[in-house]
Amino acid sequence: MKKILIFAVTCLALFSCNIQKSEGQEKKLIVLSNNYNLIWRSEYAPNSIAIKKQKIIRNNEGSNNESTLTIEANSDGFITAVYGDEYKFLEVDYINAIFKSYDDEDQAQIYQLKLDENNNIIETFNDRNEQASYAKFDDRGRVTNIFNVEGDGDDGDDGDDELNLTHTKELSYFDNNKLAFFSNKFIYISEEHSQEDLFKSYFFYNDQNQLIKSIAKYSLRYSNEKTDDNSPLERLKEVCFYSNHNQHGDWTQSYCVNEDNKRISSSSRSLEY
Numbered sequence: 001m002k003k004i005l006i007f008a009v010t011c012l013a014l015f016s017c018n019i020q021k022s023e024g025q026e027k028k029l030i031v032l033s034n035n036y037n038l039i040w041r042s043e044y045a046p047n048s049i050a051i052k053k054q055k056i057i058r059n060n061e062g063s064n065n066e067s068t069l070t071i072e073a074n075s076d077g078f079i080t081a082v083y084g085d086e087y088k089f090l091e092v093d094y095i096n097a098i099f100k101s102y103d104d105e106d107q108a109q110i111y112q113l114k115l116d117e118n119n120n121i122i123e124t125f126n127d128r129n130e131q132a133s134y135a136k137f138d139d140r141g142r143v144t145n146i147f148n149v150e151g152d153g154d155d156g157d158d159g160d161d162e163l164n165l166t167h168t169k170e171l172s173y174f175d176n177n178k179l180a181f182f183s184n185k186f187i188y189i190s191e192e193h194s195q196e197d198l199f200k201s202y203f204f205y206n207d208q209n210q211l212i213k214s215i216a217k218y219s220l221r222y223s224n225e226k227t228d229d230n231s232p233l234e235r236l237k238e239v240c241f242y243s244n245h246n247q248h249g250d251w252t253q254s255y256c257v258n259e260d261n262k263r264i265s266s267s268s269r270s271l272e273y
Contacts, residue, residue, distance in 0.1 A: 047249035050077025053272040196221040
């Protein structure tokens with residue numbers, strides 16, 4: 001009887017430990033997904049374990065133009081640098097809470113970060129200590145909204161037409177915490193006209209919860225003081241397919257087609273864990 005009792009207690013303890021391990025792993029994956037959604041692109045987020053480095057070689061069909069994208073991360077899997085063949089895009093220092101965004105001339109715009117206990121980026125501040133962006137999260141800790149509040153400027157033509165820019169991102173998820181939908185909205189408003197650019201992406205997975213497809217759409221809504229016609233023009237931007245998943249469920253090959261179902265690019269992805 002004593003042996004049966006010990007066996008039962010041991011089983012319960014192991015079961016409880018497995019649940020805690022599973023919950024802890026799921027929480028870590030949510031935080032890693034947040035990191036990619038906040039800083040870079042969702043399709044490069046880890047599927048099951050942290051990725052130390054990834055290199056994506058993209059070939060643009062018809063032009064023989066090949067480009068390389070490298071994403072580096074720290075030991076916890078958080079992005080620390082993203083760069084291409086000739087340009088550095090960004091750097092993140094979590095210890096000093098600093099984010100650097102680089103332009104085409106390698107000039108850095110530096111932002112101070114406000115991080116939570118999980119290293120989620122919840123706010124950024126520019127070099128004038130003004131709030132530049134902030135994020136909102138749901139009850140599972142998944143980022144659902146990103147608001148960029150930096151945005152006054154001109155229209156880029158003659159500098160006379162002042163613009164007010166609003167930039168927001170919205171995300172939604174499946175019950176298994178995989179990203180289902182991502183939108184990126186830019187609204188430009190001046191005294192004479194307004195314009196709304198909306199990029200929407202939808203994500204699809206197989207039975208193993210591995211990313212296999214994404215659909216990107218783009219819509220433009222434009223209006224000015226001379227017309228009341230502000231109906232949006234929407235078109236399919238591209239459909240991408242992801243395959244050759246490795247033992248961790250991360251894709252290693254992909255290709256994209258345009259609205260005419262013509263292949264426009266293909267990519268290979270090498271990963272270090």
